[in-house]
Amino acid sequence: MVQWVSYSTWLGLMGLLVALGLFFWIKRQPDGNDTMREIAGLVRTGAMAYLKKQYSTLAIFVAIVFVLLLWKLGFNTAVAFLFGSACSMLAGFAGMNASTTAAVRTSEAARSQGQSQALLVSFYGGSVMGLSVASLGLVGLGILYAIFGKDPATASVITGFSMGASSIALFARMGGGIYTKGADVGSDLVGKVEAGIPEDDPRNAGVIADLVGDNVGDIAGMGADIFESYVGAVVATIAVGATMALAPELEFLRAGYMATPLLIIMAGLVCSIVGVFSMNVLKKISPQTALRYSTFIAAGLLVVLSAIIVKLTGIRFGAFWAIIWGLLAGIAIGLVAEYYTSGKPVQKIADSSKTGPATVIISGMAYGMESVALPVVFICAAAYLGFLCAGIYGVAITAVGMLATVGVTMTVDAYGPAADNAGGITEMAGLGKEVREITDKLDALGNTTAAIGKGFAIGSAATTALAFFVAYTQAAGLSVINLTSPKVMVGALLGGVVPFLVAALTMRAVGNIAYDVVEEVRRQWREIPGIMEGKAKCDPASVVTITTAGALREMLLPGIIGVATPVVFGFIMGKEALGGLLLGATLAGVMLALFMANSGGAWDNAKKWIEAGNMGGKGSDAHKACVIGDTVGDPFKDTSGPSMNILIKLMSVISLIIAPLL
């Protein structure tokens, strides 16, 4: 069985071909009338301008880290790092490209062909992202494994690939999160609040930046985040497999332990492709059930294939159960997120708007804090059961189980922004009520899948961080990280500080960017005569440029904190204390991520619930109170919360990288 791993690169390339095929299928779909094309073109240009700017800043960062790695850890790791960055960037680019292409065609499909075709177009739009993430990960890991994975002594080189993915995720998710909410809040403030013009009004130069932000944050950011988890889970498990203690008579199984994570994601890619194409049949049933079934088909198939793989590689069969625990935990965490952001809590929060905005905030925060409990219990249960079934290797491989079917999970998640943008285009192009009803339905469903996706992203980040933590202890040769040692105790407490600090900085960054947007839109109104009368066009590109530059500037400090803390602390206090730091950071990071994502999601939906006509509907006092909640929730759920995912993985992978130097 183990030798099958040599096909991983080829399987990945095949997955990429499927993604490419789906992309060309989307391209061939009709893209509507001129107005629709124009709006779509603006968003597309803005998104690509953002990516270009981001990637050119990234190039400098990547070059610096490359030199540092070259100097300290040698050529191989440095190149692996470069390769990881390139794969993550490529996945982000492919996903953004497909999503912006699919949005306008979904809108057109809703107009000319009805709901099931619209669902199919937006779903396949998401699937390009999903399959790109899964396939590029497999290609990259496959190539590196073929070169370095045969020998446990060189396997640590592959960690460089994971660190490359983390670096891109830092920019795409943290920078992208700051960008998207800064543009959103800024254009709302200057347009709706200050000038009194409607949302999405073309006279507001910030509107395009805002639409671009949806793609930047929800597609490129989310994709990079999940790519990082996916790659990280595999790399951590390979690292554990390469370094864990085995009885001499079982040493021959080491190759199997190291190959299994790759074999599982190979199976996962196949399952995902089956899941994605099952939509061709499923599209006729209700969209919600269709999306759910496509995930379940992939998951069910993976269970069967995993059992076969684990059996044939001959490693402890408990590893199979560990994979199952991971898979189940991932689903359960998503369902909890769905409950807190679309279930009873949402109506309770809306209800508390009777006594004003303050009670909306208090109630939303209380639910957000409560929502921390169950996901953490599931994460702990999966890790602990994984351990009982297959030792520390089991802890690591639960993360692989959770992430193996990422091709379809990510597809469902990335479907949302495509449907969302399709709704916006339908509205702006004035395609009428019936078309709008279809896109609204798809969009509403997209909100649910987005909530599930966010929960899944946090859960997988936490599980991956734990896998990294285990890999770190192995790589650093730490059989004990002693909490009774004050160094470790202090490390844990200081580690807990980092997420709070990063959350504070990223939240504040949104305000700063919003201020930049307000200033720029005001300047255009002042200096370009005739915008307000519709005689002159505003310059959305300059807002995109300013917002992009601002987001990259604002992410500098929190980014440096994330990168430098483990390095500085590790070299001063030693590797055992660094282990404490990692656990403290993971703990606080996961809790804050869940709290912020779920509070934010619940506020958003409470506002939407009122807008649907409940409690007085739009414009009522209840609505105003919930709008305040929603505004507070924006940086919570789209900036600071998701930054936590990146932070905890980044800190762990850096520690794993520097472990041999400590």
Place this chain on the structure above:
Amino acid sequence: MVQWVSYSTWLGLMGLLVALGLFFWIKRQPDGNDTMREIAGLVRTGAMAYLKKQYSTLAIFVAIVFVLLLWKLGFNTAVAFLFGSACSMLAGFAGMNASTTAAVRTSEAARSQGQSQALLVSFYGGSVMGLSVASLGLVGLGILYAIFGKDPATASVITGFSMGASSIALFARMGGGIYTKGADVGSDLVGKVEAGIPEDDPRNAGVIADLVGDNVGDIAGMGADIFESYVGAVVATIAVGATMALAPELEFLRAGYMATPLLIIMAGLVCSIVGVFSMNVLKKISPQTALRYSTFIAAGLLVVLSAIIVKLTGIRFGAFWAIIWGLLAGIAIGLVAEYYTSGKPVQKIADSSKTGPATVIISGMAYGMESVALPVVFICAAAYLGFLCAGIYGVAITAVGMLATVGVTMTVDAYGPAADNAGGITEMAGLGKEVREITDKLDALGNTTAAIGKGFAIGSAATTALAFFVAYTQAAGLSVINLTSPKVMVGALLGGVVPFLVAALTMRAVGNIAYDVVEEVRRQWREIPGIMEGKAKCDPASVVTITTAGALREMLLPGIIGVATPVVFGFIMGKEALGGLLLGATLAGVMLALFMANSGGAWDNAKKWIEAGNMGGKGSDAHKACVIGDTVGDPFKDTSGPSMNILIKLMSVISLIIAPLL
């Protein structure tokens, strides 16, 4: 030197006599006119009614725990528990009594004798609480030490005393916090918002409950919290002294290690009395400087006495330095709290009200999250330096250093509510602008000292929890708590969940109580004709009863979570995993406590800053936005935040108690 410890009970009794003397001195001061007496009488009656109801519920709880302890840990521990509860209750009662007595007399002193006398009366009002806490702790610990402290094998009995203190703190601080904010929010909602009558209007039956709440939360709650930390720090250090490994040739020093914490707090009480009476001289300078100097005098004196004590007991001299690190950390944490709740952040938050309430909330939360960093760094620095100077004993005794001068620290803190209430009485009794100016000045200062006090309470809770943690590892015979073991890892993560859950429940409880208050006030307006026309009096006592019962009901679930989690988890997962749970809970608890206290305090002061005439003053849009921030901050800073202090200490002391059973 060690034998001096036998005087501790006597010294404590002497301290009590001083407190009693101060109380009678206050009683002898003139208490103003009839109106003032009437208002003061209502608050007093309400506060005592609250205490009575709380203590009678407590009696049931205490009885149950007593029986459990009797059954599992024997007569001695059970009686020590009972004794600890009694001392804490007595301290709370004395403090409330003195504070309500001092408030009206401060108001009268401001009217007839001017600022320096008013400062003296309110300061001495606070000092009754401060000296009672310090003296009762000393009396209780002294008696138990005399019986059980001679033999390391029986020293664990003293832990029962600390658990008694924790149980009362749970009710006083968590229940009191729910009470005070429930009454506050409820009476505001039904009076100001619904009926449109002014704040503190006598027709609103909730007003007295609100005033009672200030005493309940800020005096009895804070007192019980600090009493718990104070006793806990000493008990944990005794426990470490009794169980730590010593070279056989140094075994003779064990008595010294066990006695030193008591000797230090004996010295601390003397220093505090000196600090308190120095106010007789200091009262002529500016109140702020006077309060600060009284603390510094006590602290400076303690440095000298500690050096002598450590030298004469012959234990490692590093213990002296550990005491100093604790003392300094306590002061530094207070100053950080002062900065975040009265410094630049307050104006930045007020400034963000230009763009509405949402940005006020975001900005306040960002500062609150940021404010976590420095205090945790100070706590870690003190613990780690303590360790470097005197091993794990040093970690424990830093907490004693921080808390030894509690007599004066608590005096300064408890001065605030007395001055605050004096301001309320001055206003309601219409004593005129000049008198109001004096009480306003004292009240404003009280807000600063309250912020410092809250920071200190969190810092000391964290340090005490760490000391308990060290004592727990010793008592459980754990030389290693291995974070690489999945049990411990899972324990830490689950431990982190507990504070989030308790914060969520207590925040929600405030809303529930507020709802009860609204219903009851409405009922009175409906069923008692003539209240609104001033022809009939409303029934404030029934609101107090309902609020009290509600607060005790609402604290049940969070209380049970705090008490049961370590017991259940410890018995299922074992003592090593319980160690992980404790650290996780302490970590998350401290961070949430700091975040919530400082956000809340900053919002409060941002509102006050605008009310002082900045940015358009009262009634402006900026003011309205900040009022929303302040309302969100209320349960943050006075309910959920302070509950964290109790939670982390309670979980640790319970673990310490059950350690021998695991």
